[in-house]
Each structure stands twice: as C-alpha cells, then as structure tokens.
Amino acid sequence: MSLYTIKKEHRCIIENLPKIGLLKSLGLREGINVAIKSKQPMGGPVIVQVGRRCVAIAQDIAKDIQVREVS
Amino acid sequence: MDCHNNSPEVQVGKDTLKFLLMGNPNVGKSVVFSKLTGVEVLAANYTGTTVGYTKGKIRNLKKDGILIDVPGTYGLEATSEAEEVAVSFVKEGADAIICVLDATNLERNLNFALQLKKFDIPMVFVLNLVDVAEQQGVIIDTEALSKELRAPVIPTVAVRNVGLRDLLSEMEKVEKREKEVCYTAEKELLEEEESRWKEIGRIVEKVQTLEEREPSFIEKLGYASMQPWPGIPLAIIVLVVVLGFVVGGGKAIRGALLLPFVFNVYEPAMTAFVGSFIAEGTIIYNVLVGDYGVLIKIIEWPFALVLPYITLFYIALSTLEDSGYLPRIGVLMDGALRKIGVQGGSIVPFIMGYGCAIPAILGSKAATTHKERVIVASLVSLAVPCTAQTAAFFVLLGDESIWMLVGVYGLSILAMIVGGGVLNRMLPGKVDPMLLEIPNLLKPDLKTVAQKIKIRVKHYLVEAQVPMALGILFAAIIAETGLIHGISDFLSPVVTGWLGLPGEAGLALMLGIVRRELAVLPLLDMNLTSLQIFTGATVALFYLPCLSVLAILIKEFKLKTGLAIAGTTLVAAFVIGGVINQTVRFISSIL
Incomplete structure (x- = not known):
C-alpha cells in the first residue's frame, strides 16, 4: 500500500521509495518506521514523523512510497 | 540576505586560516556565523535562509582567520544549486571545516557529517541546540561522540553565546592537529549509502539517550499548528x-x-x-x-x-x-x-x-x-x-x-x-511537489x-x-x-x-x-x-x-x-x- 493511504496517527514501515535524493537526505529510507502526523486537505501533503522530526511530503510523492502498516 | 550579498571584502593573507562553516539546513549556521564574525546576516528558523554565501573575518581569534558561511545542504551529491556551491567549497580545500550538528536531530545530521569526512579536512563539530534537545529529553554524550568522530565536539546554544568561546579555542588549535586521514576501508564504508546509515545507527546508539518526556506546551502547539x-x-x-x-x-x-x-x-x-x-x-x-x-x-x-x-x-x-x-x-x-x-x-x-x-x-x-x-x-x-x-x-x-x-x-x-x-x-x-522539513x-x-x-x-x-x-x-x-x-x-x-x-x-x-x-x-x-x-x-x-x-x-x-x-x-x-x-x-x- 502507499504511504498516502495510511491513516493519521498510524505507523508504517517504508518498503520502497522513489529515487529522489532529498527523500533519503531527510532520513526517509527503506526499512524505517514512520508515523503519519497529519493529512492536509485539497490534495495537500501528508506530514510524516521520521525519527524526531516532521517532514511534509506532497501527495504525488507519498503515493509513490510503498509501505507496510504496523500497529 | 537583505538586498545584496554585501559581505565586506575580506583580505586573505598567506597566514590567514580559512574555515568553512557547514551543516544541514536550519541548524544555526548563520547564527554561529554572525556571532563569530560580527557580520550582520539575517537568520531564521526554516531551511534555505542562506542561498548565496557570506564570508567574514573571525573576531576574537588569536590568529587571522576567515569564516565562510556555506549554504546548508542535506548531502554532497551536487543535486541542487546549494549543494553544488557546498561541494565546490570543500573541493577547494580549507584549514578546517566547522560542521554544525543539530542535537535534536542527530541521525540525519551525522549523515552529512560522515559524508564530509572523506575529504581529509580537519573538522570541528558544533553540537548546537543542546538546550532544545534537553527539553525534548535527548541527552548526547559529547565525549563519546567526539571519540567516534575522531574530532572535537563542542556543545553550544549559539543564540545565547553558550559554547562559542570553547569553539574559538578549538579553532586556534586546528593547525597543530595531526593531518586528518580517513582510511580507505572507512571511506568505502561511508561512501555506500546503506553501510553509512548502519554506521550512523551504531554511533547514535552509543552516544544518545532518550528520556520519555511529556511533550511541552510549545511542542503540543507545534503539533496542533500543522493540523x-x-x-x-x-x-x-x-x-x-x-x-x-x-x-x-x-x-x-x-x-x-x-x-x-x-x-x-x-x-x-x-x-x-x-x-x-x-x-x-x-x-x-x-x-x-x-x-x-x-x-x-x-x-x-x-x-x-x-x-x-x-x-x-x-x-x-x-x-x-x-x-x-x-x-x-x-x-x-x-x-x-x-x-x-x-x-x-x-x-x-x-x-x-x-x-x-x-x-x-x-x-x-x-x-x-x-x-x-x-x-x-x-x-x-x-x-x-x-x-x-x-x-x-x-x-x-x-x-x-x-x-x-x-x-x-x-x-x-x-x-x-x-x-x-x-x-x-x-x-x-x-513545479516540484512539496518535500519540506518542518522545523x-x-x-x-x-x-x-x-x-x-x-x-x-x-x-x-x-x-x-x-x-x-x-x-x-x-x-x-x-x-x-x-x-x-x-x-x-x-x-x-x-x-x-x-x-x-x-x-x-x-x-x-x-x-x-x-x-x-x-x-x-x-x-x-x-x-x-x-x-x-x-x-x-x-x-x-x-x-x-x-x-x-x-x-x-x-x-x-x-x-x-x-x-x-x-x-x-x-x-x-x-x-x-x-x-x-x-x-x-x-x-x-x-x-
């Protein structure tokens, strides 16, 4: 499933992500556990907590990030 | 960054020490810069404040020294204008790199720090924002971190001048330090994305302790304001x-x-x-x-x-x-x-x-x-x-x-x-889709x-x-x-x-x-x-x-x-x- 389908306050593990250099630099990489902190209306970004920091990821990118939900 | 990049011309003599100020975006480089040089730059709490670069003469250093405020980047792969600038500065060489690390986000900052190591330039690490980290329950053992990085690590709260004197005295010692060598095996380890993150994981495990804290009012506000x-x-x-x-x-x-x-x-x-x-x-x-x-x-x-x-x-x-x-x-x-x-x-x-x-x-x-x-x-x-x-x-x-x-x-x-x-x-x-770190x-x-x-x-x-x-x-x-x-x-x-x-x-x-x-x-x-x-x-x-x-x-x-x-x-x-x-x-x- 894609990161964009995960509900707020749920956690997931990233399995596959598009080759965007900045994603990795921001700490998003395969195998790490992230939490969805908010979803913005009007096709806005999702906010994901990576480690101790939040990152806003546009819908277009979030849809391309494959994840596995964990509880 | 008001109006022009109006950094005063700095004379670089033969004996002038050249320092590069580097780090991830929004870790406080510009604050450290203006404190050390007295050059007025406008810093802010979000990424990308420094888009060009500024240089200034370092005050209160016993020797002549100039400091270059390199734009903040997450990596050194020259994939953006800012990264290209950063890479060209490192390749040009310097007497030392002052690498600023954000204590509230050590992992990602180390990713940048370790990429810098392969250039064999002496480094001084500034662990900034230690006050905020402490409020969030993040305690970092600077001595252990210094051992891992084989370079001095100075805890600071740059906006309040905490630790800057120690930084200056460490910068004075830079000349006497043994030449930096990053072993080939280590270089290979750090070059590879995956093994680098593993290495980072190992270091963080060793030097950082997290205490569960009830989120403070301002953290709750920070959370509420993005819903x-x-x-x-x-x-x-x-x-x-x-x-x-x-x-x-x-x-x-x-x-x-x-x-x-x-x-x-x-x-x-x-x-x-x-x-x-x-x-x-x-x-x-x-x-x-x-x-x-x-x-x-x-x-x-x-x-x-x-x-x-x-x-x-x-x-x-x-x-x-x-x-x-x-x-x-x-x-x-x-x-x-x-x-x-x-x-x-x-x-x-x-x-x-x-x-x-x-x-x-x-x-x-x-x-x-x-x-x-x-x-x-x-x-x-x-x-x-x-x-x-x-x-x-x-x-x-x-x-x-x-x-x-x-x-x-x-x-x-x-x-x-x-x-x-x-x-x-x-x-x-x-127009690229949004991908932004929230400070x-x-x-x-x-x-x-x-x-x-x-x-x-x-x-x-x-x-x-x-x-x-x-x-x-x-x-x-x-x-x-x-x-x-x-x-x-x-x-x-x-x-x-x-x-x-x-x-x-x-x-x-x-x-x-x-x-x-x-x-x-x-x-x-x-x-x-x-x-x-x-x-x-x-x-x-x-x-x-x-x-x-x-x-x-x-x-x-x-x-x-x-x-x-x-x-x-x-x-x-x-x-x-x-x-x-x-x-x-x-x-x-x-x-």
Whole structure:
C-alpha cells in the first residue's frame, strides 16, 4: 500500500521509495518506521514523523512510497 | 540576505586560516556565523535562509582567520544549486571545516557529517541546540561522540553565546592537529549509502539517550499548528493579531506621537526658520516649506507616516521567522497554492514580500524549479505591497474606511490567484511537489529578534532615504514651479480621462517609479473622492515595482524576463484601475 493511504496517527514501515535524493537526505529510507502526523486537505501533503522530526511530503510523492502498516 | 550579498571584502593573507562553516539546513549556521564574525546576516528558523554565501573575518581569534558561511545542504551529491556551491567549497580545500550538528536531530545530521569526512579536512563539530534537545529529553554524550568522530565536539546554544568561546579555542588549535586521514576501508564504508546509515545507527546508539518526556506546551502547539484543525483557524488568528498589532499600533504611534510633533513643533519651527531668510511666497520658499515642501515632507512621509508601520511589521515578521511557524502555514496552504503554480514552501518568500520584495525575490532561490521562481517573483512584484507601501495604504485608505483597505487587499489576493493561474499554464516546465522539513517550533530568542529588527529598520533608514529624498525634491520642484500643469495636461487622457483622477495625480505615478510608497503618498493631500482614492490605491498596488526591485529582477532573471515582469505590472495597473473607475462611474450613472 502507499504511504498516502495510511491513516493519521498510524505507523508504517517504508518498503520502497522513489529515487529522489532529498527523500533519503531527510532520513526517509527503506526499512524505517514512520508515523503519519497529519493529512492536509485539497490534495495537500501528508506530514510524516521520521525519527524526531516532521517532514511534509506532497501527495504525488507519498503515493509513490510503498509501505507496510504496523500497529 | 537583505538586498545584496554585501559581505565586506575580506583580505586573505598567506597566514590567514580559512574555515568553512557547514551543516544541514536550519541548524544555526548563520547564527554561529554572525556571532563569530560580527557580520550582520539575517537568520531564521526554516531551511534555505542562506542561498548565496557570506564570508567574514573571525573576531576574537588569536590568529587571522576567515569564516565562510556555506549554504546548508542535506548531502554532497551536487543535486541542487546549494549543494553544488557546498561541494565546490570543500573541493577547494580549507584549514578546517566547522560542521554544525543539530542535537535534536542527530541521525540525519551525522549523515552529512560522515559524508564530509572523506575529504581529509580537519573538522570541528558544533553540537548546537543542546538546550532544545534537553527539553525534548535527548541527552548526547559529547565525549563519546567526539571519540567516534575522531574530532572535537563542542556543545553550544549559539543564540545565547553558550559554547562559542570553547569553539574559538578549538579553532586556534586546528593547525597543530595531526593531518586528518580517513582510511580507505572507512571511506568505502561511508561512501555506500546503506553501510553509512548502519554506521550512523551504531554511533547514535552509543552516544544518545532518550528520556520519555511529556511533550511541552510549545511542542503540543507545534503539533496542533500543522493540523488543518486547529491549524487553519490558528493561522487566521495569527494573521488578525499581526494586522491588528501593525495597523492599530502604527496608527496609535503616528496619531499620538509623531504627527503632533511634525505639525505642531517641527513644521512651524522649520517654516519660521526658512521664513527668516527667504521671502514667503517665492518659489524657493515654496519648494522648501510649501505644500510639497521638501523640508517638511522629508520628515513627515518617511518618519512620521511610514517608519512606525515598518518597525511594527518587522517586529512581527522577525518573531514569526524565528519561531519556525511560517513553514507550518506553507504546509496548510500547499493544496491551495499548487493551483497557482507554487508549492507550500514558497509561502515564505511571499510573506517576506510584504516586508520588501528584494529579500523575497532572492529568497525565491530556495524554490526547486526555475518556473516556480519566476512565478513567485512575478506575483510578488505584481501584487504584494511592501511594508512602506502598506503603510501608505493604511494612511490613505484606513483613514477613509477600513473596508476600502480590505477591498484593496482582496484585489491583491485575487490578482495573485488569477496571475498565478495564468503563469502556471503559460510557463513551460513544472513545479516540484512539496518535500519540506518542518522545523521545531521554538520560543524566539529576544536578543536575536531585536538584532534582526535593528538590521531591517536600519536598512530602511539608510537605503530608502536617498531615493525618497530625491523623489520628494523632484516633486516639490515640479509642483511649485508650475511644471506640474504641463505634465498633467500631457498625462490627462490616462490620468483624468481613463482613471478619473485629478491631473496632479500624475505626480504620484512619476514618483512611484522610484519607490512604491511614493505612488500613494502624494494622493494624501489632494482631497480625493472615495472612488478616486480606491482607484489611485489600485493603480499604485499593481504599478511598477520600485527601481531597486527592477534592478534585482534583471540581475536574477536577465533583462528580458525582468522587463517583461515590470511591463506586465504597469499594464495591469492601468487596466485594472481604469476598469474599476469606469465600471463604478457607469453603474452610478444608471442608478
């Protein structure tokens, strides 16, 4: 499933992500556990907590990030 | 990053030590830089404040040393303009790299630090923001970290000068250190993405302890402010409070303090003084102290009318910048902004544009594509009034009716929506989707904010006064010598016929080329009707960006694009202003 389908306050593990250099630099990489902190209306970004920091990821990118939900 | 990259020329002698200041975006490099060099740079709590680079001579170092503030990057792969700059600096070499690490986000910062190691340049690590980390329950063993990195690690709170002395003494020792060697095996380990992250994991495990803490009020606020609810209502409240503070506060200072001083003390004194040696009624007398008297207007306009608003606006802007709140508004607005070809992160240059278009246009460099940059710069030039012009609007419109003020600002937003929509369709290329780190929400440091306000107000006082004074002198001469009648006749088909303004209003249009507020201020003393005030304000809003903005546009986007932006704003001003005038007149004629 894609990161964009995960509900707020749920956690997931990233399995596959598009080759965007900045994603990795921001700490998003395969195998790490992230939490969805908010979803913005009007096709806005999702906010994901990576480690101790939040990152806003546009819908277009979030849809391309494959994840596995964990509880 | 105000106006120019005006770092003073620094002499680099043979014995001068060269330090590079590097790190991830928004870890406090610019703060460390201005503390060590005394060079005034504007820092803020979000990524991408330093888009060019600045260098300065290091103060209080026992040797000669220069420090270069390299733009913050997440990596060294030269995938963006900022990364290219960073890589070229490292390849050029230096006596040492001062690498600033954010203690609240050690993992990701180490990813950058370890990539730097392979260049064999001695490093000094600055572990900044240790106070915030501690509040969040993050404790880092600096000694252990220093052992892992094989380089000194200095814990600091740069905004409050904590740890900077230790940093300086470590920088002095740099020469005596053994030559840095990064072993081939280690280089390979760090080169490979996966093994590097493993290594980072190992280091973090060793040096960092996390304590579970109940989130503080400010952390909860930081979280709440990026949820649509209550984030959006909160953003509206912040906007209303800021506007109330600037408009209300400015009006109070102006009314209670500055205007009485100008009209009751300064003007009579100046008039009497000039009258003592120049006969009343002569042209020179009128140029000096008449209706457009230079000696009066030069104090009244920039100081009594504009300065209070400028100061209050920059108090609000600087506080918001340092709190880390602005990118949160960007996140909330991203969905809406995408429709006009801009992503949420670009809200920051827009907000800065309400201060001055120049830092906004320079700040648009943080946009990832050229198309987005052009859209941001065009919309700021077209429809975002700078503080000085805003102040003039407050005086002209606010004294007439608050609804006229709302009307002009509504028009400004409408123009941005329409203009952005058109540009987004017209310009080739694409706008990257948003991918933005959200900074910690921090309580702004009072001293740092005060310093920023000082730099900005000083900038207004120094840079704005000469063009302003020349503009006023020019106005006084053509108004008092009667030249204005000739000009009015010449411009009257447009000014009187199409826009419905009195002939003298042509003066505002001429002065508006120099500075944006000068397109508004001359209208004050013309006894205009409400419709004329609104039309005049509309024309001024869209009218040419000021001369310095035009220069920046040409410098950043080449002559053709710069002139195209300026030309469009000029046409928009006359078309929109005229349509409003003609429509209202037509409607009132049939009613």
